[in-house]
Amino acid sequence: MGGALEPRDRRGLILPKWLPPALLLLPAALVFGGLFVWPQLGLFATSVASPPPIGFATYQRFLGDSFYVAVLVRTLSLGACVTLVCLICGFPLAFFLARLESRWVPFLIMIVSFPLWVSAVVRSFAWMVLLLRNGLVSIWLRDAGLAPAGFQLMYSFAGIVIALAQVLLPLMVITLYAVIKGIDRDLENAAMNLGASPGRAVCLVTLRLARGGIFAGSLLVFSLSISAFATPSLVGGATAQLMAVAIYEQTLEINDWPFAATISAILLAIALSVALVYGRLIDGRNVPVR
């Protein structure tokens, strides 16, 4: 805000400089504070209260138990796998849409976002039909010799990855689409003009410049997949031994709230640190994101 320009109200009253921004931020801050920060603090307080008043027994229990450590590792690898699949499938698709000069683009984007319109239950039900032993996908894999007899994707880790990647792909595509759309197409043309094949032009230029979008999309997909509950438990059945499922079970089936709070706190802490580290990695050269 220009130093000389003091905001005034209509009667010429001079308002303090911090007031208008503070007022603008207020609604979001209230919602965020009341519905997220405050409950999170409560959750955290619950997690560090055994034994009371302050104790870390639940953390010791989690971290000292190879079963729960495995749950954590499985959850993180699920996030990584889903993110990778979404990136590999999403980038070409987003690139194609961003470079397509057609008035059908909005319609195509709508189609891409279709999985988001369908409830988790219905979507998982559809996957079930495809992934069960007698389902198309499982049969193809067996026929192609890629899987042993009796193999099924349903109730397996790979099945969860596929089902989650399908729901989250639109988020990746839409995020990347916006970023790629903002990258001057002439940069690719310039690279080709200088002798780079189209593929290399995309790798050397577009992919580099889309880093911000790749970061944002990956983070979105990663955090949603490590906290996903419905899809993994429906498609994964008993194999869905994941953080979110553990939280659900501890809260609603086992009624151990302090332990559930601990798992939530650990999940949140990990999600945040992954975001920070990943941000550092990808933003290596501090290229402005357009």
Next chain:
Amino acid sequence: MSASTSSRTINRRALFSLAGAAGAAAAGLSPAFAQAQFRGRELVSSSFGGPGMEIMQRVVFDAFGARTGARATQVPLLSAQAFARMRAEKDNPQLDMYMFSGGQEVTAKAEGLTQPIVGASRMSQIPANLRDPDGHWVVWGVIAEGILYRTDKIANPPTSYADFFRPELQGHIAFPHITNGYGMDFLVMLARMNGGGERNIDPGFEAMKRLRGASIFRAPTDVQTLFSQGDIWMLPYDAATAVRSNRMGLPVAFATPREGAPAVFLTACIAKNSRNAEMAAQIIDGLLGAESQIAIAREVVWGPSNPTVQLPADIAATVARPDQLAVLDRDAINAARPQWAERWNREIAGG
């Protein structure tokens, strides 16, 4: 998450509509003064969702509303979620009345979350083992569990939980996750069959481990999909689901195992600080009445808890007889639930 993906649960698939609409006159159970007393007030109860909820709404809740000028509604909630909510809203309950299917009412009473049901005259008709001695809760329906199987794939029908170990059925077996109440009961019945029980669960785990190749599912809706895919031939579930699958055209039948059909009791109780306790008591009384009990038995195959209710012959055949029920020690199961669930995750889910 939808209400139908639940622990002890109750599906919401559409059913044929009731043949004759519920009779206009509800049994005369309310003193005349109540009509004025409740006018304009609002009662909310948790419920299991699905067709069962619709029937109860029509036969009991709406009838009560029409009679008194009050509004009585239900919100679908899984038992576990309902209980979590009951606990969270302890001091200022938003729901007046709760329905549970997983024995939560016992814990609720123990934690002081309930109050005695006063003014439901039919409570006295209910056998003593189906209601709380202090009148805090009462069973209004009974779900019988057993074995569901594909009649076209399995020539000689199963008669025992031992049939899950028949060699020719390997690879064609499924069972529910332990967080699904039927999964828990299956574990207990396997333990009982092998010389253990609620207080000695080890044999159950040992037996379940021998079912390694089985598909383990969480969602109740998976039952029909599993059967319709043709790959799964047998799984432990409830009679209502068998009837429903049958109505959908699947060749599925229900068998009552020799070891007994574990019973799930559907209960109702009133939240401690509810301002509408008297209204809730009248609703509960309605649930125990013949009209409601018969309608529910006909449409969702939940057996009656009131022995004075006479089921028509055609319905009686599909509902398990009381002498076929295995009554499980729910207190013991609830107390051990956390340990078993943890152990199950480690030993059975193969994590």
Next chain:
Amino acid sequence: MNAEVELRTVSKAYGDAYAVDRVSLEVARGELVALLGPSGCGKTTTLRMVAGFVEPTGGAILLRGQDVTRVPPHRRDTGMVFQSYALFPHLTVAENIAFGLKRRGVARTEIRSRVATMIGLMRLSGLEQRLPRQLSGGQQQRVAVGRALVINPAVILLDEPFSNLDAQLRESTREELRRLQQELRLTAMFVTHDQAEAMAIADRIAVMNKGRIEQIDTPAAVYHHPRTRFVAGFIGRANIFDAEVIARDPAGVAARGPAGITFVLPQGDHPGRIAVVLRPEAIRLAAGTDAHGPNTVAGVVDVVAFYGATAQLGVKLADGSRLLVEGSGDLPQRFAPGSAVVASWAASALVASAA
């Protein structure tokens, strides 16, 4: 002819609309040809077809005699300077310039020396490690040119390379580019909608209108002998009159124009209706009211614009139209607004073009 670039009836249609319509053009080695025309006339499209970014719907494009019409951009030997420069924002100045050499597999030591040479040539010394966003507009423009030049392309293609620079910088950069082009004997195609820019540096100008080339000639020829009314109007300032040929003889052609003017032109092969072009600087003014004979007309001065060394006057004619006159800076003193004048011009100053 030994053409580096040749376009043979090249067309580009988008649906029913022709962005470029049967354009034929040759650019000789060491020649700078400007594509000049109003916005939307197809200049950029033509240039992009040469680079290979846009595929023609008809015709053929040849580079050094090779038909490259279906060759993808990265296998064509062109160096493009984009209007937005299209510098890679994530690469330094040196890396931007080295980009094309790397793609061509040039040895590292050679890359280093060629980049260094180019940095010197483009006066970018000291800026090697900067990112494009840390450069001024003029510096960015020089990086873009350097990046295209360093690969020694058969032709260098420039799309309005000066349009993002301010007026002063534009002029100096333009002269610098011209000097470089002549020194290195570069073959270049250059797009602009600024006729002064085209006149200043091009060897030849192709004037485009609605997807077609109206005339292609040296700047002087385009100026003095516009072949069409559009060219006359687009290049420089011009008074253009519709006229009808009334007599022909070996000495010349007489034509009747508006406001009672009779034009006498040098002999030419003109149809009945013509457009007569008269450049404002070819008109002489004298005080008076009577205009007798051909190539004169009487009027009243109504607007005056003074530019220092030169000045322009508007002379209102009898039919209400206005004649633009350009002359030395003392014109406004001699003819104040309102004064009656007689304008006259030499027959040789008149050019007839198709109506």
